[in-house]
Amino acid sequence: MSSNEEVVRLINMDFDGIKKDIMNLIEGARVQFDCGNFQNDMVNIEEKDDVFSLLVCLGYLGCSAVAEGEDEDLKLAYVPNKEIKRALMGIIRKQEWYERMETIKRSDNLLKAILELDGTTAATLIQDVHNSPAVTLLDYNDEESLTCCVMTGLLWSTLGKYISRREEQAGKGRADLIYEPAIKGVTPLILIEFKYDGSAEEAIAQIKTQEYFKRYAGQYRNIIIVGINYSTKTKDHQCLIEKLD
Numbered sequence: 001m002s003s004n005e006e007v008v009r010l011i012n013m014d015f016d017g018i019k020k021d022i023m024n025l026i027e028g029a030r031v032q033f034d035c036g037n038f039q040n041d042m043v044n045i046e047e048k049d050d051v052f053s054l055l056v057c058l059g060y061l062g063c064s065a066v067a068e069g070e071d072e073d074l075k076l077a078y079v080p081n082k083e084i085k086r087a088l089m090g091i092i093r094k095q096e097w098y099e100r101m102e103t104i105k106r107s108d109n110l111l112k113a114i115l116e117l118d119g120t121t122a123a124t125l126i127q128d129v130h131n132s133p134a135v136t137l138l139d140y141n142d143e144e145s146l147t148c149c150v151m152t153g154l155l156w157s158t159l160g161k162y163i164s165r166r167e168e169q170a171g172k173g174r175a176d177l178i179y180e181p182a183i184k185g186v187t188p189l190i191l192i193e194f195k196y197d198g199s200a201e202e203a204i205a206q207i208k209t210q211e212y213f214k215r216y217a218g219q220y221r222n223i224i225i226v227g228i229n230y231s232t233k234t235k236d237h238q239c240l241i242e243k244l245d
Helices: 003-013 015-027 048-058 082-093 102-115 119-130 143-154 200-209
Strands: 031-034 062-065 074-078 162-170 173-181 189-196 223-230 237-244
Touching (some): 003 048, 003 082, 015 031, 015 082, 031 048, 048 074, 102 223, 119 223, 143 162, 200 237
Parallel strands (some): 189 223
Antiparallel strands (some): 031 074, 223 237
16 A cells, blocks of 8 residues: 555544644644554554554654643644645545535635635635634734735635745736736636735735736736735724726
């Protein structure tokens, strides 16, 4: 049995909701487990802690101490690098339960809201992502955190369809986040600008005044611009979406 087949077998056992844990790990979360009872084999797998311990041994997960002075058997699992992340995403996408996961539905709905210029729904979904296990680990205090939040939300729905770029040189400055279609002419280009304690209107205005879109105007007939703001007072996200003519 290949290591990939073993990973599929372990995940599909679904001990204590491990499928959801794996999705959260791919999105950047860290998950606590106890390696104290692991027997270092592929046979005696009886609970989620054993699965995580084995995935660490197989190299699919890294682990670190929970905190200094804590039980040394308690560890935090995480995805160690982009290559492993891509491998795990490829494995997950082939499973029959993939499209039924709430994380996938949320990601699909977020992309759908953006493409349909539905800023209200997009803001609500971004708020949900913000409250998810992966993003709550961030110090949510700047535009960098906002960028990670939105990229987490769009991770699954844009896979294979879009190429994301951050701080891309465009027009008179740098666009915060760009989703360029993997195949031109099929889906719109998406330009996203973030504000922190500003307004979504300001973000949209910046895209226009700085002419971030002009670099792509000759390549794409459809360009969608998105302005996203987070308010530290209300703890809410605001989103405005327009389609450039």
